[in-house]
Amino acid sequence: MKIDDILKELTLKEKIGMIHGDGLFQTKGVPRLGIPPLKMADGPMGVRADFQNDQWISLNQEDDYVSYLPSGSAIAASWNQEVAYDMGKVLGEEARGRGKDVILAPSVNIKRSPLCGRNFEYMSEDPYLTAKLATDMIKGIQESDVAACVKHFAMNNQETMRLWVDVKVEERAVRELYLPAFKAAVEAGTLSLMGAYNRYKGFHCCHNKELLDDILRTEWGYQGTVISDWGAVHDTALAANCSLDIEMSVTDNFDEYFMADPLYEAVQNGTIKESVVDEKVKRVLWMMEHLQMLGGNRKSGSYNTQQHRQRIKEAAKESVVLLKNENHNLPWAKASVTRILVIGDNGTRLHSTGGGSAEIKALYEISPLMGLKMLLGGHVEITYAKGYYVPEEMESETNWQESSLEESSNVHAQKKDSFDVSKKQEELRKEALELAKDFEHIIYVGGLNHDFDVEGLDREDLTLPYGQDQLLEELLLNHPRTIVTLITGAPVSMEQWESKAQTILWMSYAGMEGGSVFAETIFGDNNPSGKLPETWTKTLADCPAHSVGEFPGAESVAYTEGLYVGYRYHEKYNVKPQYPFGHGLSYTTFRYDSIEVEQFYEEQEIKVIVNVKITNDGTVAGKEVIQLYVEPKNPQIDRPIQELKGFAKVALEAGETKEVTLTLDASSFAYYSEAKKQFVVDTGVYNLRVGTSNEDIRLEKEIRILNK
Numbered sequence: 001m002k003i004d005d006i007l008k009e010l011t012l013k014e015k016i017g018m019i020h021g022d023g024l025f026q027t028k029g030v031p032r033l034g035i036p037p038l039k040m041a042d043g044p045m046g047v048r049a050d051f052q053n054d055q056w057i058s059l060n061q062e063d064d065y066v067s068y069l070p071s072g073s074a075i076a077a078s079w080n081q082e083v084a085y086d087m088g089k090v091l092g093e094e095a096r097g098r099g100k101d102v103i104l105a106p107s108v109n110i111k112r113s114p115l116c117g118r119n120f121e122y123m124s125e126d127p128y129l130t131a132k133l134a135t136d137m138i139k140g141i142q143e144s145d146v147a148a149c150v151k152h153f154a155m156n157n158q159e160t161m162r163l164w165v166d167v168k169v170e171e172r173a174v175r176e177l178y179l180p181a182f183k184a185a186v187e188a189g190t191l192s193l194m195g196a197y198n199r200y201k202g203f204h205c206c207h208n209k210e211l212l213d214d215i216l217r218t219e220w221g222y223q224g225t226v227i228s229d230w231g232a233v234h235d236t237a238l239a240a241n242c243s244l245d246i247e248m249s250v251t252d253n254f255d256e257y258f259m260a261d262p263l264y265e266a267v268q269n270g271t272i273k274e275s276v277v278d279e280k281v282k283r284v285l286w287m288m289e290h291l292q293m294l295g296g297n298r299k300s301g302s303y304n305t306q307q308h309r310q311r312i313k314e315a316a317k318e319s320v321v322l323l324k325n326e327n328h329n330l331p332w333a334k335a336s337v338t339r340i341l342v343i344g345d346n347g348t349r350l351h352s353t354g355g356g357s358a359e360i361k362a363l364y365e366i367s368p369l370m371g372l373k374m375l376l377g378g379h380v381e382i383t384y385a386k387g388y389y390v391p392e393e394m395e396s397e398t399n400w401q402e403s404s405l406e407e408s409s410n411v412h413a414q415k416k417d418s419f420d421v422s423k424k425q426e427e428l429r430k431e432a433l434e435l436a437k438d439f440e441h442i443i444y445v446g447g448l449n450h451d452f453d454v455e456g457l458d459r460e461d462l463t464l465p466y467g468q469d470q471l472l473e474e475l476l477l478n479h480p481r482t483i484v485t486l487i488t489g490a491p492v493s494m495e496q497w498e499s500k501a502q503t504i505l506w507m508s509y510a511g512m513e514g515g516s517v518f519a520e521t522i523f524g525d526n527n528p529s530g531k532l533p534e535t536w537t538k539t540l541a542d543c544p545a546h547s548v549g550e551f552p553g554a555e556s557v558a559y560t561e562g563l564y565v566g567y568r569y570h571e572k573y574n575v576k577p578q579y580p581f582g583h584g585l586s587y588t589t590f591r592y593d594s595i596e597v598e599q600f601y602e603e604q605e606i607k608v609i610v611n612v613k614i615t616n617d618g619t620v621a622g623k624e625v626i627q628l629y630v631e632p633k634n635p636q637i638d639r640p641i642q643e644l645k646g647f648a649k650v651a652l653e654a655g656e657t658k659e660v661t662l663t664l665d666a667s668s669f670a671y672y673s674e675a676k677k678q679f680v681v682d683t684g685v686y687n688l689r690v691g692t693s694n695e696d697i698r699l700e701k702e703i704r705i706l707n708k
């Protein structure tokens with residue numbers, strides 16, 4: 001049956017049932033017409049385990065263990081679109097395999113401050129990198145007849161006051177930084193999108209006409225559905241009269257949702273037109289049709305397959321970032337290592353069960369310590385010391401999500417320990433330092449965990465928790481060759497000890513095989529090729545949002561740094577970061593040989609082809625991310641010094657040379673003109689800068705963009 005014909009058959013009650021939650025993760029179906037309920041599941045790191053339909057109580061099933069994928073921050077660190085596509089493919093197959101219709105991922109909000117609790121889900125501070133990776137992930141997901149649900153639209157860049165904070169930000173920054181990933185997702189054909197909790201220009205995002213009607217539908221021509229974040233709708237008329245399609249929430253009074261009985265009554269008494277309900281239902285049906293839910297040959301999906309685990313491992317390998325490696329400390333040669341000391345809570349901690357709605361029940365998760373043991377077998381003696389103490393979380397009677405609409409709810413309340421925590425820290429520190437005296441090979445595995453990288457809460461500062469700075473400082477004093485590994489979803493400050501460390505590795509939450517990948521990296525079976533998807537600053541005051549004193553705000557927050565987020569800020573104001581955007585070392589070295597540029601017009605559109613020749617001039621195979629930044633030489637208005645507009649990851653054997661082609665178009669040179677209300681390209685000279693981070697530029701070439 002055609003959508004219009006189905007619509008004619010539906011009663012108002014049935015239509016309303018299709019546009020609001022009738023369970024915590026599903027809507028109502030219409031069995032008599034063969035319309036199934038729409039089943040959704042979180043989230044970005046794998047398909048979340050099932051809850052009871054109307055309560056945040058786990059069903060405790062045996063069959064909802066799933067593959068644990070790298071988080072958004074880890075996928076972004078790969079700087080590899082194929083990896084993003086692959087992880088989308090795995091996520092889509094697993095979601096479909098678990099019988100879901102919509103997977104609530106990927107999360108694409110821009111990392112405005114490193115303190116945002118959900119940065120581990122998000123990808124980058126840069127809109128281009130985010131857009132490229134997100135669109136490939138969406139394509140991968142949707143190949144399994146499952147809808148991606150890109151979240152959270154829009155300007156959802158902090159957790160503090162997340163349900164109410166009103167974001168004030170100049171139009172140009174909205175267009176150039178905060179919207180491009182969503183626009184790209186729409187262009188890539190995402191079938192659904194999640195409206196954010198926060199407000200923008202005074203209106204909640206889920207009833208924000210400017211965002212949903214003017215920009216999303218009219219300007220971008222989006223045909224898919226808009227699903228509210230859970231509890232993000234606050235008003236029946238406002239939600240009904242804008243193009244939000246499905247209201248979801250965290251409470252079990254499903255019939256009382258704003259788009260449930262109250263909407264039914266408003267239509268009955270004529271205050272809201274039935275046609276607005278029809279529009280929503282049509283979009284839901286349109287999505288269902290695309291998912292083959294209304295008949296057709298729908299894919300069945302699969303989960304926990306060997307192939308998924310293999311692909312997840314490959315992705316994790318590409319996400320490891322080698323920040324520093326003096327004296328070629330890494331990789332270690334297996335033959336020369338007989339005893340290892342591993343220090344740090346993250347050596348043994350499993351992360352898949354945390355983070356908020358991104359939590360999952362992983363089929364398994366390999367910790368770094370287990371990864372080392374699995375790789376090395378019986379000939380190497382590995383000693384482990386915690387090094388620092390992580391206070392436990394309080395057992396709660398209620399699930400955090402159930403009370404997540406109360407602003408005061410503490411997502412992760414920590415247990416009040418009956419003993420002196422600082423004494424405990426000292427004990428563990430001393431124990432680790434004492435042990436270290438006896439070891440030549442020491443690995444530190446610390447960082448953050450999901451008590452900090454978590455939904456509903458922002459970090460208070462940039463420092464490493466649990467006294468790790470002191471531990472590291474003292475450890476490095478006598479053992480500078482210690483391999484310092486930080487597992488975090490966001491930057492931390494390293495000021496206190498960075499200069500004393502010779503080797504630093506960063507990994508984000510890398511999925512079920514994270515620990516094996518870690519071990520393989522230490523011993524050179526994996527050559528690190530990840531790059532930082534965001535700038536690591538030295539201090540919090542060096543971060544743009546904090547330098548202007550505008551994080552996290554309260555009732556409202558003003559993004560007065562405007563366009564100058566991340567590296568755009570550091571370059572403009574000459575603030576030296578700890579590690580720049582795009583940085584990441586390898587066990588081999590790359591020589592950037594040459595750049596050639598060809599410029600032409602294709603159907604009136606500017607096209608610039610940039611050919612870069614690159615050689616692996618080291619001794620082992622490796623992968624390099626070639627980054628292309630565009631610098632307007634004499635901009636007619638204020639613009640960032642340069643912006644990322646192209647990148648490609650290339651694999652090279654030792655001694656091998658390859659030519660890599662990057663393509664630019666008008667969007668690569670454009671800025672948003674608030675006066676003209678559109679993106680414009682100024683004629684003039686642009687410098688094309690190719691390098692291995694925003695600071696380490698190896699080749700440049702100027703071109704002139706002329707009027708056509």
Ligand code: BGC
Pocket residue numbers: 042043104151229230357404
């Ligand atoms: C989060 C969403 C999530 C939803 C459903 C909300 O708390 O913000 O990202 O998809 O819950 O669990």
